[in-house]
Amino acid sequence: MSVAEIMQSPAYRKIVEVLEADHDRTVADIVALTEIPAPPFGEGPKGAHYLEMLRAHGLEDVELDGIGNAMGLRRGAGNGPLIVVAAHLDTVFPAGTVVTVRREGTKLFAPGVGDDTRSLAVLLAYIRALDAAGVRTSSDILFVGDVGEEGLGDLRGIRHLFTEGKYKDRIKAFFTVDSPDMEGLVVGGVGSKRYRATFRGPGGHSYGAFGLVSPAFAMAQAMLELSRVAVPGKPKTTFSASVFGGGTSVNSIPNEVWVEVDLRSEAPVELVRLEQRFLAILDQAVQAENHARSTEQGAITVEATLIGDRPAGSTAADSDIVKHSTAALEAHGFAVRHVASSTDANIPMSLGIPAVKIGSGGTGGRGHSLDEWIDVEQSNSVRGMAAGLTAILAVAGIAP
Amino acid sequence: MSVAEIMQSPAYRKIVEVLEADHDRTVADIVALTEIPAPPFGEGPKGAHYLEMLRAHGLEDVELDGIGNAMGLRRGAGNGPLIVVAAHLDTVFPAGTVVTVRREGTKLFAPGVGDDTRSLAVLLAYIRALDAAGVRTSSDILFVGDVGEEGLGDLRGIRHLFTEGKYKDRIKAFFTVDSPDMEGLVVGGVGSKRYRATFRGPGGHSYGAFGLVSPAFAMAQAMLELSRVAVPGKPKTTFSASVFGGGTSVNSIPNEVWVEVDLRSEAPVELVRLEQRFLAILDQAVQAENHARSTEQGAITVEATLIGDRPAGSTAADSDIVKHSTAALEAHGFAVRHVASSTDANIPMSLGIPAVKIGSGGTGGRGHSLDEWIDVEQSNSVRGMAAGLTAILAVAGIAP
Numbered sequence: 001m002s003v004a005e006i007m008q009s010p011a012y013r014k015i016v017e018v019l020e021a022d023h024d025r026t027v028a029d030i031v032a033l034t035e036i037p038a039p040p041f042g043e044g045p046k047g048a049h050y051l052e053m054l055r056a057h058g059l060e061d062v063e064l065d066g067i068g069n070a071m072g073l074r075r076g077a078g079n080g081p082l083i084v085v086a087a088h089l090d091t092v093f094p095a096g097t098v099v100t101v102r103r104e105g106t107k108l109f110a111p112g113v114g115d116d117t118r119s120l121a122v123l124l125a126y127i128r129a130l131d132a133a134g135v136r137t138s139s140d141i142l143f144v145g146d147v148g149e150e151g152l153g154d155l156r157g158i159r160h161l162f163t164e165g166k167y168k169d170r171i172k173a174f175f176t177v178d179s180p181d182m183e184g185l186v187v188g189g190v191g192s193k194r195y196r197a198t199f200r201g202p203g204g205h206s207y208g209a210f211g212l213v214s215p216a217f218a219m220a221q222a223m224l225e226l227s228r229v230a231v232p233g234k235p236k237t238t239f240s241a242s243v244f245g246g247g248t249s250v251n252s253i254p255n256e257v258w259v260e261v262d263l264r265s266e267a268p269v270e271l272v273r274l275e276q277r278f279l280a281i282l283d284q285a286v287q288a289e290n291h292a293r294s295t296e297q298g299a300i301t302v303e304a305t306l307i308g309d310r311p312a313g314s315t316a317a318d319s320d321i322v323k324h325s326t327a328a329l330e331a332h333g334f335a336v337r338h339v340a341s342s343t344d345a346n347i348p349m350s351l352g353i354p355a356v357k358i359g360s361g362g363t364g365g366r367g368h369s370l371d372e373w374i375d376v377e378q379s380n381s382v383r384g385m386a387a388g389l390t391a392i393l394a395v396a397g398i399a400p
Numbered sequence: 401m402s403v404a405e406i407m408q409s410p411a412y413r414k415i416v417e418v419l420e421a422d423h424d425r426t427v428a429d430i431v432a433l434t435e436i437p438a439p440p441f442g443e444g445p446k447g448a449h450y451l452e453m454l455r456a457h458g459l460e461d462v463e464l465d466g467i468g469n470a471m472g473l474r475r476g477a478g479n480g481p482l483i484v485v486a487a488h489l490d491t492v493f494p495a496g497t498v499v500t501v502r503r504e505g506t507k508l509f510a511p512g513v514g515d516d517t518r519s520l521a522v523l524l525a526y527i528r529a530l531d532a533a534g535v536r537t538s539s540d541i542l543f544v545g546d547v548g549e550e551g552l553g554d555l556r557g558i559r560h561l562f563t564e565g566k567y568k569d570r571i572k573a574f575f576t577v578d579s580p581d582m583e584g585l586v587v588g589g590v591g592s593k594r595y596r597a598t599f600r601g602p603g604g605h606s607y608g609a610f611g612l613v614s615p616a617f618a619m620a621q622a623m624l625e626l627s628r629v630a631v632p633g634k635p636k637t638t639f640s641a642s643v644f645g646g647g648t649s650v651n652s653i654p655n656e657v658w659v660e661v662d663l664r665s666e667a668p669v670e671l672v673r674l675e676q677r678f679l680a681i682l683d684q685a686v687q688a689e690n691h692a693r694s695t696e697q698g699a700i701t702v703e704a705t706l707i708g709d710r711p712a713g714s715t716a717a718d719s720d721i722v723k724h725s726t727a728a729l730e731a732h733g734f735a736v737r738h739v740a741s742s743t744d745a746n747i748p749m750s751l752g753i754p755a756v757k758i759g760s761g762g763t764g765g766r767g768h769s770l771d772e773w774i775d776v777e778q779s780n781s782v783r784g785m786a787a788g789l790t791a792i793l794a795v796a797g798i799a800p
Contacts, residue, residue, distance in 0.1 A: 092651065
């Protein structure tokens with residue numbers, strides 16, 4: 001169904017009217033959901049709450065699946081494929097992070113407010129708008145609040161949906177609604193490799209055993225070398241030394257320290273190159289430390305454990321989902337760019353199932369930082385939401 | 401007063417006789433005191449109990465001072481200086497550690513039994529022996545069970561005694577009796593500075609915000625530079641990068657990472673030099689990172705928090721306290737070595753007040769471990785105790 005046909009329909013006009021009319025409720029939902037902490041592997045309470053919201057919106061087969069995804073079906077006319085519209089429950093922020101929302105005018109500040117909590121509320125707004133407009137889609141639409149998108153979650157929620165869940169063989173298209181930005185339509189899945197590098201050595205008293213090799217210095221050298229790796233800007237390729245830990249006590253040479261590293265690239269070949277360079281850097285840093293200080297009580301070793309592995313993939317530019325999404329976004333005034341990123345869409349893309357990531361509308365910034373914010377100014381917010389729903393309807397079709 | 405004069409006196413013979421005669425009581429005191437837990441910053445109950453023991457031994461001005469040291473004065477002839485004889489109340493073991501003493505023959509096993517609980521009991525045995533022998537010293541002797549010797553206690557008990565306590569301007573010599581070993585006479589105080597260096601930055605998404613400055617890379621550079629600092633082997637000077645932490649998630653450029661660092665030297669001038677170099681390294685590493693990547697969302701900063709500060713110092717080899725202590729220990733058959741360590745004696749040494757650490761006698765091992773033990777076999781135990789008291793009397797003088 002073309003974007004033009006949808007936008008000329010009375011249903012579309014009603015949808016926009018409803019998105020506007022209950023925008024305050026959508027904002028209230030964003031705040032309420034943001035204030036339920038959802039650290040990695042701690043999405044339970046937010047998932048349970050979202051499950052009840054899906055149920056209250058009248059979906060069918062509302063359930064928490066085996067991995068913790070909260071989902072429910074909005075049945076269509078029964079003659080189309082099953083389409084998934086998902087947003088992720090988890091945030092990057094560890095347990096204990098203050099997630100209270102601060103409001104300044106139309107701006108909301110809180111960790112996770114834009115990535116990806118706004119989208120969860122937007123999915124609910126979509127259901128209300130479709131119902132109010134009396135829209136029956138051709139396809140069934142499965143709405144999902146999924147777990148494990150961030151970090152060490154390693155896309156486990158959507159991976160489960162596509163490889164083990166009860167709908168796994170029926171899904172013909174996948175939208176993930178993730179973060180406010182509407183212009184970057186994600187049609188490529190950036191692959192990533194994540195490692196925990198654990199450096200070990202004999203350890204000892206900081207004064208009495210001074211002169212022995214230290215895993216801390218091997219780690220320092222490795223991370224400094226990583227910081228100096230020249231990566232291409234295009235295909236975009238990145239690295240980050242992210243989380244640190246280890247050590248015995250302030251007055252001990254540590255026997256173990258560790259760091260978690262994130263490596264990414266749009267291009268599989270560049271990701272392999274970066275990964276190989278990283279692993280070589282680890283070994284070189286260990287050798288350098290073993291030559292810089294005494295190994296009389298034992299030498300430094302390093303163990304690199306793969307803790308995340310997101311497949312790269314892409315959806316063809318001439319696929320229906322990319323064509324419809326591009327048209328829908330452009331028709332709402334967005335200057336669409338086709339980009340690659342690492343999102344829940346990586347999983348279907350890697351399986352050859354058409355998938356895109358679209359935005360949730362409005363604007364925002366500073367994702368993954370404690371200063372994260374979104375702007376829920378109504379006209380811009382609704383314009384983004386309407387664009388997203390138009391893309392979904394173009395793929396799902398409206399039954400006569 | 402010479403060691404030879406003391407050891408030829410009738411008083412000395414009586415002292416040894418009493419140390420032998422009530423050795424069982426000394427052992428009973430060791431057991432009773434060991435079984436009162438005294439974790440860092442939790443010395444209160446042990447201090448209160450020790451206070452009553454000092455009072456029962458007839459000392460004057462028995463009191464708990466403002467920081468928790470339990471102490472009492474044994475008045476001398478009134479024409480000598482004030483001498484302090486101290487042992488520390490605290491152990492390294494956290495609250496909840498089982499401190500029940502297990503006895504096998506002459507061996508006692510328990511956390512803290514040798515470091516430094518035996519010494520607390522030995523101080524009481526000294527008072528009983530001096531009283532029984534009718535010894536009036538030339539100097540007043542202040543007996544102290546002090547707090548905060550271990551770890552983050554940072555010598556706060558003895559620091560208070562010398563900088564704020566009511567005797568602070570009267571103390572002319574200081575003995576700390578610490579652990580069984582009699583051969584290592586501590587005449588040098590290894591100084592230490594301990595820092596937590598916290599690197600902060602804007603943080604952000606590991607892929608989306610790639611190119612922003614990272615506190616992880618500033619920390620890596622700083623620790624690598626620290627590893628390359630050339631420190632003298634004599635006076636022994638050391639550094640350690642010890643405990644690491646921080647980071648938001650594997651897929652985030654961290655907004656905060658930290659490392660704890662231990663710096664030590666036998667020589668105050670070298671410790672100051674190392675500390676200044678360390679602080680300069682922190683700033684240089686931050687500047688380097690701020691020039692290596694984008695500061696458009698904010699720059700890297702570093703905060704260096706002093707979490708431990710033990711002054712270095714030493715007592716001259718030709719000082720009375722070192723000469724008398726050496727002679728007293730050798731006269732009792734111990735092969736004395738002059739060594740440097742980090743003990744309560746650091747404080748007076750750093751203030752130019754003559755100070756040594758002597759042993760409490762007997763033998764022992766596995767200090768700072770749960771397997772800590774001492775051997776209270778009587779002849780060896782009393783030999784060490786007599787040697788220590790001889791050193792104290794040589795400095796205090798016996799009034800005619």
